[in-house]
Amino acid sequence: MVESIKRLPGDKAYRVLESGPTILVSTRNKAGRTDLMTVGFHMVVSHEGVLAAVISPGDFSQRSLAETGECVIGVPGVDLAEKVVDIGNCSGYDVDKFERFGLTAGDAEHVAAPLVNECLANVECTVLDDSMVRDYGGLVLLHAEQVWVNPRRPEHRTFHHNGDGTFNADGEFLDLRERMVLWKEYQT
Amino acid sequence: MVESIKRLPGDKAYRVLESGPTILVSTRNKAGRTDLMTVGFHMVVSHEGVLAAVISPGDFSQRSLAETGECVIGVPGVDLAEKVVDIGNCSGYDVDKFERFGLTAGDAEHVAAPLVNECLANVECTVLDDSMVRDYGGLVLLHAEQVWVNPRRPEHRTFHHNGDGTFNADGEFLDLRERMVLWKEYQT
Numbered sequence: 029m030v031e032s033i034k035r036l037p038g039d040k041a042y043r044v045l046e047s048g049p050t051i052l053v054s055t056r057n058k059a060g061r062t063d064l065m066t067v068g069f070h071m072v073v074s075h076e077g078v079l080a081a082v083i084s085p086g087d088f089s090q091r092s093l094a095e096t097g098e099c100v101i102g103v104p105g106v107d108l109a110e111k112v113v114d115i116g117n118c119s120g121y122d123v124d125k126f127e128r129f130g131l132t133a134g135d136a137e138h139v140a141a142p143l144v145n146e147c148l149a150n151v152e153c154t155v156l157d158d159s160m161v162r163d164y165g166g167l168v169l170l171h172a173e174q175v176w177v178n179p180r181r182p183e184h185r186t187f188h189h190n191g192d193g194t195f196n197a198d199g200e201f202l203d204l205r206e207r208m209v210l211w212k213e214y215q216t
Numbered sequence: 217m218v219e220s221i222k223r224l225p226g227d228k229a230y231r232v233l234e235s236g237p238t239i240l241v242s243t244r245n246k247a248g249r250t251d252l253m254t255v256g257f258h259m260v261v262s263h264e265g266v267l268a269a270v271i272s273p274g275d276f277s278q279r280s281l282a283e284t285g286e287c288v289i290g291v292p293g294v295d296l297a298e299k300v301v302d303i304g305n306c307s308g309y310d311v312d313k314f315e316r317f318g319l320t321a322g323d324a325e326h327v328a329a330p331l332v333n334e335c336l337a338n339v340e341c342t343v344l345d346d347s348m349v350r351d352y353g354g355l356v357l358l359h360a361e362q363v364w365v366n367p368r369r370p371e372h373r374t375f376h377h378n379g380d381g382t383f384n385a386d387g388e389f390l391d392l393r394e395r396m397v398l399w400k401e402y403q404t
Binding site: 042043044045046047048049068069070071072073074078080081082106109110113114116117157160163164165167169185187188189190191192193194195196197198199200201202203204205206207208209210211214215 | 232233234235236237256257258259260261262268270294297298302304305345348351353355357373375376378381382383384385387388389390391392393394396398399402403
């Protein structure tokens with residue numbers, strides 16, 4: 029990716045994911061085929077880079093993830109909202125999603141799955157624990173290996189799914205850092 | 217709770233939680249002592265009411281949750297943002313948080329843990345699977361038994377933690393329901 033991109037350690041993933049943005053999950057299977065899916069069911073599990081996401085069994089992306097143990101989480105800005113929804117409403121079995129939606133794949137450092145260059149941030153991930161995949165519909169624990177943040181995108185607002193096809197973009201900014209007396213270490 | 221409150225089945229919890237709002241978790245231990253904690257690490261796991269949250273071991277709330285297997289997730293509006301942050305920066309061992317922060321406890325139907333009357337929504341939860349609590353810092357799976365939505369709060373915006381003590385309230389509303397061709401069943 030280009031020079032202005034900031035590289036952060038994986039344990040900083042909470043800085044780009046805790047707020048619950050709608051995300052893209054990017055994979056590349058062993059045959060080299062890339063895919064994208066849209067995910068609203070995800071969380072940060074720890075400040076040490078443990079994440080969780082639901083990647084539904086049977087999806088093309090889930091097969092690639094199971095095969096390689098690797099993915100990239102992309103955090104799109106609201107300028108990509110329509111594309112992100114459309115990505116979640118077609119299948120990687122039928123469509124090359126990077127090509128169809130005019131997105132470009134960047135090289136990650138720790139995983140073969142591609143970065144999504146048009147995203148505000150990308151998190152390189154490896155599968156940490158897949159023991160819950162079967163019982164909980166694709167719930168997988170991931171480890172964030174590295175975070176990339178692109179400060180040069182014109183649109184900085186992420187967007188959040190209300191569960192019904194409506195979304196809210198980020199609005200009013202609240203700085204309550206001074207009140208977070210027990211959590212200062214996570215502000216740097 | 218008052219008459220205008222809407223009651224939804226637990227499997228609708230994604231409608232109030234998928235967007236990643238900062239939440240309160242309310243508990244009542246067997247001795248009758250209530251507590252509140254603030255949580256940013258949570259997710260929806262399924263459209264059947266499975267949720268996940270990190271409730272840190274050692275916290276007063278975690279002990280109550282472990283003892284009773286019950287909690288309520290409250291979704292506060294941004295009018296409560298300062299209180300919600302302060303609730304996350306003191307301990308239930310030292311403070312009666314409902315009293316300290318001027319919040320009122322309502323009666324739930326399925327659990328002994330109290331609703332937080334000042335929240336936009338409350339989700340009554342029972343512990344579904346605590347097998348990951350030890351390995352993943354308090355990661356617990358919950359089952360949503362019932363959802364309460366209060367349409368009469370003057371402030372409807374939720375708020376989202378950026379991981380560093382700053383937050384964004386809900387902003388621009390996007391209606392992309394027509395593009396969600398594969399997910400119509402979740403729009404009603």
